[in-house]
Amino acid sequence: MDTYDVIIVGSGPAGLGAAFAYLDRRPEGRILILEKERYSTGGLRNDCKMNFTYPIGFPEEYWDKEQADRYLEEVIRNLKPEFMEKQNLSIYSHRAEKLGVTLLEVRQSHLGTDGGLELIKALISRLEERGAEIHLEETVQDVHPEERKVFTDKGEYRYQDLIMAPGRKGFSFLQGLMKRLQIVFLDHVVDIGIRLETTVNQYPIVKDYYDPKFLFPDRVRTFCTNAFRAYVVKEKYLTDAGEPYYSVNGHAYSQKHKENGLVNFALLKTVAFTEPLASGQRFAEMIGLQAMLMGGGKPIMQRVGDFRLGKRSTEATFNGDLYHFEPTLYCTAGDISLSIPAKILRGIWKAMKLLDTIVPGVLHPSTIMYYPEIKLYGNKPVFQDKYFQARPHIYLAGDGAGTSRGITAAWASGIRAVEGILQK
C-alpha cells in the first residue's frame, strides 16, 4: 500500500494551501491530495473573490491580526493577486458611521468564475510539477487513525499525517468522522440570511468598491458581493437524513464576459445558540427544509416592492413594468416572511433600511430578495494545539472545520496545519 508523508483531503484553498506550504518547506516530501470532484467546489471555482485583510474570513477565536497578517504574506506569494482599486470610500463610511454601521476597508482581488477555474488548473499543475500526487474524482469515505489509513471509493492509502479540508460541502461528512473518531466539537453558530439582487445603477457603490463589507447592528453583515456580470445560483445540500434543500449563493464572471448590469450580495445574520439547542446545522437544515416546503422544492424570491406592502410576489410581479430586470435565478415567487424566523428577518430588514440610507437606491421596489442563504461553518472541534490538530496526526483545516470563512483564510489554515506537522 502507498504511504505518504501527508495526505490532504480536499483540493479547495485549505488543501492547496497546505500542499504548497509543505512542498515549499520539504520539496522532497511525498504528498497526496484526494478530491471527490473534478475541480474544487468552493469559492476558488465560484467567483473567486479574494479578501486579504483581517478579520475578513478569519474567525477571531482562532486568529489575531498579527498572525493572520503573517500568513497572508505567504498566501499572497502563492496566489499572486492583482488588487482592485477602491475610491470615494470616505463618502460611504461617513454616512455609515452616523448610523452606527461600520464599513470595513478590505484589500481585494477578483478573478470571476472563469478566472477561478484557470487559477485552479494552474495551481494543480504547479503542484504536479513539484511532485504532488493529485487524485481527482476520488471520495474519501473513512479514516482509521490507529493504522493511519484513509479509505476512498477507489482504494486505501497510508499517511504519516492527515489534513482533512473537505469544506462546507463536506461539513456533514466531517461531523460524522469526528463522531466516529471521538473528536469533540460544537456547532452552535450558523449564518442565515437572504441574497439581494438589483441593478448596478441601484447599488453603484460596487463601481468604487467591488465587495463592500458593511457591519450592521444585531450581527448582520453584507457578504460576497458579485457585480457587473453577476448571477444568483442555488446550491444543493442534503440533511443527515438525506433530504435535499437549497441555499442560494452568487457568482460573477471575469471582464472577458459581457456585462449584465446586475449585482447581488448576501445579508447574513450570525445566530449563536446556547442551551438547549446544540446544533446550528440541525437548525439550518430545518430552515432549508421549511423554505423548500414554502417554495415547492425551490428557493423563494420576492420583490422588495411586494415585501414592503406585506404581500407575496407572483409571476405577474416579475413581469410588471416597474420591475425592470429579470431574476438571474428563476425560483418560486412567494413571501419570504412566512418562512424566515422573525428575529432574523427583523435584523436583516433593519440592515436593508440602513444600507439604503448609505447607498440610496438599493431598496428600489424591483430589488429581489432570495431566501434562504445558509452558511454552515460552525463546526468547532476541540483542537489539541494551535495548529488545528484534533487527534494525533490528524489536522482539520478550512471552512468545514470552522477555522476559516473564505478563500484566503482557508489557505492560511492549511499553512498553519503544515507548520504544526513540521515542527513535531
Ligand SMILES: Cc1cc2nc3c(=O)[nH]c(=O)nc-3n(C[C@H](O)[C@H](O)[C@H](O)COP(=O)(O)OP(=O)(O)OC[C@H]3O[C@@H](n4cnc5c(N)ncnc54)[C@H](O)[C@@H]3O)c2cc1C
Ligand atoms: C458558490 C460559492 C462561492 C463562494 N465565493 C467565495 C468568494 O468569492 N470568495 C471567498 O473568499 N470565499 C467564497 N466562498 C467561500 C469559500 O468557498 C470557502 O471559504 C473556501 O473555499 C473554503 O476552503 P476549503 O478548502 O475549506 O473548502 P472548499 O473550497 O469547499 O474545498 C473542499 C473540497 O473538498 C472536497 N471534498 C469534500 N468532501 C470530500 C471527500 N469526502 N473526499 C474528497 N474530497 C472531498 C470538495 O469537493 C471540495 O472541493 C464561496 C463559496 C461558495 C460555495
